[in-house]
Amino acid sequence: MASVNCIECEGEIPLEEDVMAGEILQCPHCGSELEVVSLDPVKLDLAPEVQEDWGE
Amino acid sequence: MRIGVLYANIRVEEKLLFKELDRRGITYDLIDVRKLVFNLKEKSKWQEYDVILERCISHSRAMASLRIFDSWGIPCVNNYTVGEICGDKLNTSLALIKNGVRTPEVKVAFTPESALEAIEEMGYPVVLKPAVGSWGRLLARINDREAAEAILEHKSILGTYHHSIYYIQEHINKPGRDIRSFVVGDETICAVVRKSEHWITNTARGGQTANWPICEETDRLSREAAKAVGGGIVAVDLMEDEKGELFVNEVNYTMEFRNSIEPTGVNIPEKVIDYIIAVGEGKIDPVTNSPKSSEKEVT
The missing domain is CATH 3.30.470.20 (ATP-grasp fold, B domain)
Structure with a gap:
């Protein structure tokens, strides 16, 4: 399984085969929420902070 | 069929929906609302969609987009009206009450003083909610007058203008x-x-x-x-x-x-x-x- 390193703690984050740009991942080591910003190569950024109007 | 999916961040739910579309062999366009620019005089490219599935995590962006699509007659699920009613608890309560659907009592006030009066009339405890919000954020169960005064003061001083609309809901003593x-x-x-x-x-x-x-x-x-x-x-x-x-x-x-x-x-x-x-x-x-x-x- 492919993986990528967390930009916060550098821990290894496994990637599903169908990982998508825009997807939100949670680092299993430090709990950071990360957004996949590109796929080739996979790059991560910190996920946007929750806004007041976010939800369902 | 041409389907567009409006989104901002891809959560588990969006991936499950994509998988279902893939399973059926249906192609779809992913439309990231953060990269989107609408030209309000150019609707033709959008009219190629048979339906747009709205999955934005942001209510305000969803509503602006749905308002535009609604104006252009492009089918959306959910549509603008549903989003407008569900995305604002005041609108939801009005719709439920108008249609005779059983829902807790709600009072709405616009100043800390009138809100306190409304809370005292309703009787403790009450639940104070932002009209727009989700995931249980900023809900307050107010058990007594001291808590009411403190929360109302905090909201009036720290909150954005949205928080000057006090949505006060009857507390239902649900069984956990x-x-x-x-x-x-x-x-x-x-x-x-x-x-x-x-x-x-x-x-x-x-x-x-x-x-x-x-x-x-x-x-x-x-x-x-x-x-x-x-x-x-x-x-x-x-x-x-x-x-x-x-x-x-x-x-x-x-x-x-x-x-x-x-x-x-x-x-x-x-x-x-x-x-x-x-x-x-x-x-x-x-x-x-x-x-x-x-x-x-x-x-």
């Missing part, structure tokens, strides 16, 4: 759980019970889900609530009082369902995509969310 039902079109497809030791039972706040068999009351109230807000695809939050009577608390129009598939055994993404396709094929009116007249005759 609430119920979430999922309604697609005119069908209650499944329901879960969310349990928590905290009075806020949202799964986003740690509530645990289990299957809730759909009884006649759950089904009736869920479908009534969905119809009151304009139909489509919604998740209805229900609360029981001490007598076991159910009340509609809120209705969600961009529903999250990741924790409800396994306990219910219902393939929620499949039901959602069935509905999207029916709208895209013109079998369901995207404005009224009712089967088109020819379909009604068939059924």
